Amino acid sequence: GQNIDQPTEMTATEGAIVQINCTYQTSGFNGLFWYQQHAGEAPTFLSYNVLDGLEEKGRFSSFLSRSKGYSYLLLKELQMKDSASYLCAVPLAYSGAGSYQLTFGKGTKLSVIP
Amino acid sequence: DADVTQTPRNRITKTGKRIMLECSQTKGHDRMYWYRQDPGLGLRLIYYSFDVKDINKGEISDGYSVSRQAQAKFSLSLESAIPNQTALYFCATSDPTGLSNEQFFGPGTRLTVL
Numbered sequence: 001g002q003n004i005d006q007p008t009e010m011t012a013t014e015g016a017i018v019q020i021n022c023t024y025q026t027s028g029f030n031g032l033f034w035y036q037q038h039a040g041e042a043p044t045f046l047s048y049n050v051l052d053g054l055e056e057k058g059r060f061s062s063f064l065s066r067s068k069g070y071s072y073l074l075l076k077e078l079q080m081k082d083s084a085s086y087l088c089a090v091p092l093a094y095s096g097a098g099s100y101q102l103t104f105g106k107g108t109k110l111s112v113i114p
Numbered sequence: 115d116a117d118v119t120q121t122p123r124n125r126i127t128k129t130g131k132r133i134m135l136e137c138s139q140t141k142g143h144d145r146m147y148w149y150r151q152d153p154g155l156g157l158r159l160i161y162y163s164f165d166v167k168d169i170n171k172g173e174i175s176d177g178y179s180v181s182r183q184a185q186a187k188f189s190l191s192l193e194s195a196i197p198n199q200t201a202l203y204f205c206a207t208s209d210p211t212g213l214s215n216e217q218f219f220g221p222g223t224r225l226t227v228l
Binding site for chain 1: 147154155156157158159162172173202204215216217218219220221222224
């Protein structure tokens with residue numbers, strides 16, 4: 001089965017760097033997703049890692065270590081608008097042709113303060 | 115126009131009432147999903163559909179039913195609503211041929227059962 005752990009809350013200062021960790025246990029690995037969700041809004045896709053290593057996308061980077069069951073999301077040059085929940089998710093089952101059911105972690109609520 | 119739409123956006127109802135939440139998409143995706151989100155519990159999968167004639171139970175399907183009327187429409191029904199079904203409900207779609215395998219979420223329906 002799937003088990004996903006991430007911190008419940010984090011606080012960071014505007015302009016700083018913050019790392020949000022996610023550990024997972026899964027019977028079969030098919031990649032790891034990060035989503036951003038502002039309060040009361042829909043989750044939006046940030047990244048998808050299927051291979052080990054760091055993938056950078058502007059101010060956001062995502063790291064994966066499959067052997068350790070570990071990922072992190074790195075946010076640089078924090079802005080007030082980055083205050084949101086960050087959801088880690090892994091596929092529950094692979095149905096073929098690239099589609100998955102996702103199991104989500106409970107999310108990390110990030111507060112960016114001046 | 116939004117690619118994934120949900121109606122209604124907010125609904126207050128009473129225990130025992132039948133409720134239908136509707137989801138429509140213009141993305142042309144075959145795969146559609148219904149999730150509920152509760153504070154402290156994260157997103158949990160209720161039902162998913164990979165095609166018009168395909169319906170699958172998710173993690174928490176008890177008390178819910180779905181209908182996939184067309185590729186673009188996926189409805190969630192609560193036959194007899196109860197207070198613990200008060201939650202934020204999200205519909206999502208995905209493209210099995212997409213490189214990132216991401217899911218695209220609708221804006222959500224906030225349901226309150228009194």
